[in-house]
Structures are given as structure tokens and as C-alpha cells.
Amino acid sequence: MHIAIIGAGISGLMTALELVEQGCSVTIFDQQQAAKAASWAGGGILSPMYPWRYDSAVNALAKHAKPLYQAWNEKLAPQTGIDFQIHETGMLILDEDDFEVGLNYAKQHHEPMQQAEYLQQEQLEQVNPHIHSKYQHGIYFPQIANVRNPRVLQSITTYLKQHPKVQFHEHCPIQKLNIQNNKISSITDDFDQKHFADEYVLATGAWSKHWAEQLNLEIPVAPIQGQMLLFKTPENWLPTMCMNKVMYLIPRNDGHIVCGSSMRNVGFNITPNEAVKHNILDACFDMVPELANFPIVHEWAGLRPSSPNGIPYIGKMPELNNLWANFGHFRNGLCMGAASARLLRQLMLNQTTIEDAKPYSPQHLTQMDFAY
Template sequence: MHIAIIGAGVSGLLSALELVEQGCQISIFDQQQVGKAASWAGGGILSPMYPWRYPRAVNELAQFAKTLYQEWNHKLQPVSAIDFQIHETGMLIFDEEDFEIGLDYKDRYQEPMQYAEYLQREQLEQINPLISDQFKHAIYFPEIANIRNPRLLQSIEQYLKQHPNVQFYQHTEIEHLDIENDQIKSIKSKSGQNYYADQFIIATGAWSAKWAEQLELSIPIQPVQGQMMLFKTPPNWLPTMCMNKVMYLIPRMDGHIVCGSSVAHVGFNTEPTVQTKQDILTACFEMVPELVNFPIEKQWAGLRPGSPDGVPYIGKMPNLNNVWANFGHYRNGLCMGPASARLLRQLMLNEKTIVNPQAYATDRLKQYLSAV
């Protein structure tokens, strides 16, 4: 079976991995370079931030993130020579209003990744002595890890590029879907080239609404900008991830610390702003005051695929026999990515599914069409 995947972010790449391992022939198209949009720009926390704030469907997929990435890293690293750097730092959350609900979530769902402990100041200092004196307590999630997403994307790209059943088409913007008899016959690039396949996957992230008119659906995906910064400290300087008021610090193994993140509805604009930079810095220095002593290496912004409730669309598109969706992950594309791709593969190949697929069904797109 020949499958064309439109979109080479983490959703498209992981979908390609899942399907090529089952003997499928894969063509991957991207309007830019592989993995250079939201997937590259994200922080890589392998859990939704404050999981209790999300629908159950988000956490159902996210709970598999660390174990599936560990499996893929073990398989891909010997070929790609790139380690994902899954960093098991745990996370401290300082939002007092979330303590009780976070601990209750842990007890209710018993997810290994969301095991949590309440810490008083003395315990907090033992786990992370760099935390500001103003924080007298926290909840600690020792099992939450982060992944170095640029390395993840590079490893998958290298693995797929050496695979005989994979063909990449970078800087190839797909503009038209040739629909005939309830299926896509071919896809056409902006330059006028036609490409043929048996099945087609739309994994175009923040750009997914562009297909609405051709598919005769309302696709409620909007770009949501998030700004980030990168500090450089000595290796292993910050022992844990930290979170407060939706701002976070994510330590990498080599001492880089990712800081973010903002939310702005500014269309497809990826220009960082001075004010947002200051807001992020203020929040980060409030958590770890000594961070002020280290240099900022980079500042950037990415575009998340904003969806109404953060629950992605995964499965066969309505009214079409050979078109599939894997988009709309909003802030959790990296942590939902592995299970989303596995679910899509299982649906396409009629296998037993990793989770109940109903919550992600694309018939929700029809509902939005009728509401317009």
C-alpha cells in the first residue's frame, strides 16, 4: 500500500514510522523543511501541562509518551546515530490552587507518569535547591520526563531517509486535492505536479484549515503562537523541570534550559516580541532567581495547531474512503504524538486500537460544519 502523508512535523513523521514498519510505501510532503514548524519549537515535556485541565481523551494518548519514545529511541538510534535525550528530571508545580486537584488526579487515574507527591519546603530544597525562597511547598511529579524534540525529529528524519520505502518531498506545498468518487485520486503541488497514492494522510498541524473548502468541512484549527527562550548553564545545573502560572523551565542534559511559553492569536506570525520575552523572563527568574546569571542563547516562536478542546482529529475523514486525519493536537503534539500515530496506523490497517478511537473521530468536523 502506497501512502502519501501531507505534513512532515512530528505527527506526520511518527505516522510514517508506524506505517513503514508495517511494510507500507510512504511519500512525505512538506511545504517547508522536515520538522521545522511547531514540532521543532515546542518544549518536549512528555505530559500535558496540568493534565487535570484537559479532556480525558488528551491524557489517554499522552500517558504512552515516555514508553513509546523509549521504544522508538532504542530502535532508531543505531541507524540514525542520534539520541532523543529523554531526560527523566521530574517536574515541580508551584500553583497552589492545583495542589489538591493534582493529587486527586493521581489517586483517581493511577497513571504511572502522573504519580505525585506533596512537598514541604525542606523536601523541596532537597530535590531542587535552586528554587526561590518564596515557594514554601510544591507538588512533585518524579516520573515526568522531557524529550529533546529537535533531536527526536532529526533522528526520525535520518531513519526514514535511509529507508528504501520512504520518499521525502520537501519545499513541496500541496495545493489541490483531486477528489473523484468519494476518494482522493491524486494531490497537486503549487508547481502543478501531480502525485498519486492509495491512501492519503493529512498531518498539516496549524495549516490544516486550508483543506476545509476542498473537503467541504469546517476544520476548526487555528495557529496559536507560543514564544520560547533558551538559556545555557553548566550540565545538570537545574535538577528538575519547574512550572508556575503556565510558565515552565525545562533542563536539557547539556545544561541548556528551555523557558516558555506564551499564547497569542496572531495568525501565522512567528516573530517574538519584547514584551512576551520579558513576561517569560520574569516568570522564570521568579522560580529560579540564579538563572539571571546565565546567557540567553536563542529566542523563537512556533505555531501550535489550536483546536477547540485540544483533542486531535485521528481517523478516516468523513465521506471519503482513502483520506485520513492526524491533526489538531494544540499544545500536546509531542506528548500525544506516538500514541496518535499508533492509533492512526491501527485504524488504517484494521488492527486492535491502543485506545478507544471514538473521542478522536473526524465526524466531529461535520458538527462544526452544521454549526456554521
């Protein structure tokens, strides 16, 4: 089977990886360089932030993140020479309003990896001595890890580019889906070149609404900008991830600390905003004041593919026999990415699924209502 995948972010790349490992041939298209959009820009926490604030469909996929990325890293790193750097720091949450629900979440939802401990100030200092002394207590999730998402993407891209069953077309925007007899017969790129495959996958993230008119469907996916900062501290300086009021600090192995993140509805604009930068800095220094002693080495913004309740669309698109979706992951694209791709592969190849596919079905998408 030959599959064309439109979009080379985490959803497209992981889908390609799943399919080639099953013997399929894959052609991947991206409007820019592979792995350089939202998937690169995120933080890489292998859990939704405050999972109790999300729909169960989000958590059903997210719970597979850590074991699946660990397994893929074991397979790919020896061949690519690129380690994902899965960093088992645990997560400290300082929002008092979330303590009770956070402490009960693991037992209530049968998710042992979300097991939390209540820490009073002395224990808090032992777990992370850099937390501001004003914080008298917190809850700690020791099993939550983060992954260095640019390295995940680099490793997967390297593996796929050397794979005999994979072709890449970068800087090759696809403009048109050519439809005949309830099937995609081909796709046409910006250069008026047609490309043919047996099956087609839309993994176009924040750009997925582009297909709405051609498919006569309402596709409620829109770009939401998220802004980030990167500090450089000594190696292993900050021992845990920290979160308060939806702002987070994510330490990497080498001392880099990712700080974020904002949410702004500004279309496809990825220019960092100075006022947002100061909001992020204020929140970070509030948690870890000593961070102000270290340099900011990079700042950037990415575009999240927002969707209703953050639930992605995974599965066959309505009315077409060979068009599939894997988009709309909002804030949890990397976290849900590995399980989303596995679920889609299983659906495409008629295999037993990792989770019930119904909550993600694109069959929920409704036809556009044209006013005459």
C-alpha cells in the same frame, strides 16, 4: 499499500514511521524543510502541563508518550546515531491551587506515572536548591520526563530518509486534493505536479484549515503562537523541570534550559515579541532567580494547531474512502504524537487500537454552511 502523508512535523513523521514498520510504502510532503515547524519549536515535556486541566481524550494518548518514545529511541538511535535524550528530571509544580487535584490525580485516573509527592520547603530545597526561597511548598512528579524534540525529529527524519520504502518531497506545498467518486484520486503540488497514492494522510498541523473549502467541511484548527527562550547553564545545573502559572523551565542534559511559553493569536506570525519575552523572563526568574546570571542563547516562536478542547482529529475524514486525519493537537503535539500515529496506523490497517478511537474521529467535523 502506498500512502501519501502531507506534513512532516511530529504527526506526519511518526505516522510514516508506524506505517513503514508495517511494510507500507510512504511518500512525505512538506511545504518547507521537514521537522522545522511547531514540533521543533516545542518544549518536549512527556506529559500535558497540569493533566487534570485537559479532557480525558488528551490524557489517554499522552500517557503512552514516555514508554513509546523510549521504545522508538532504542530502535532508532543505533541506526541514526542520534539519541532522543529522554531526561528523567521529574516536574515541580508550584501553583498552590493545583496541589490537591494534582496529588489525587494518579489514583483517581489510574495513571501511576502521574504519581505526585507533596514537598515542604526543606524537601523542596533538597529536590531543587535553585527554587526561590519564597516558595514554601510544591508538588513533585518524579516520573515525568522531557525529550529533546529537535533530536527526536532529527533521528526520525534520518531513519526515514535512508529507508527504501520512503520518499521525501520537501519545499513542496500541496495545494489541491483531487476528488473522484468519494476518493482522493491524486494530489497536486504548487508546481502543478500530480502525485498518486492508495491512501492519503493530512498531518498539516496549524495549516489544516487550508483543506476546509475543498472538503466542504468546518475544520476548527487555527495557529496559536507560542514563544520560547533558551538559557545555557553548566551541565546538570537545574535538577528538575519547574512550572508555575503555565510557565515552565525544562532542563536539558547539557545545561541548556528551555523557558516558556506564551499563547498569542496572531495568525501565522512567528516573530518573537519583546513584551512576551519579558513576561516569560519575569516568570522564570520568579521561580529560579539565579537563572538571571546565565546567557540567553536563542529565542523563537512556533505555531500550535489549536482545536476545541485540544483534542486532535485522528481517523478517516468524512465522505471520503481514502483520506485520513492526524492534526489539531494544540499544546500537546509531541506528547500525543507517538500514540496518535500508532492509533492512526491501527485504524488504517484495521488493527486493534491502542485506545478507543471515537473521541478523535474526524466524523465529528461538520459540513460548511454556505450562505447564498
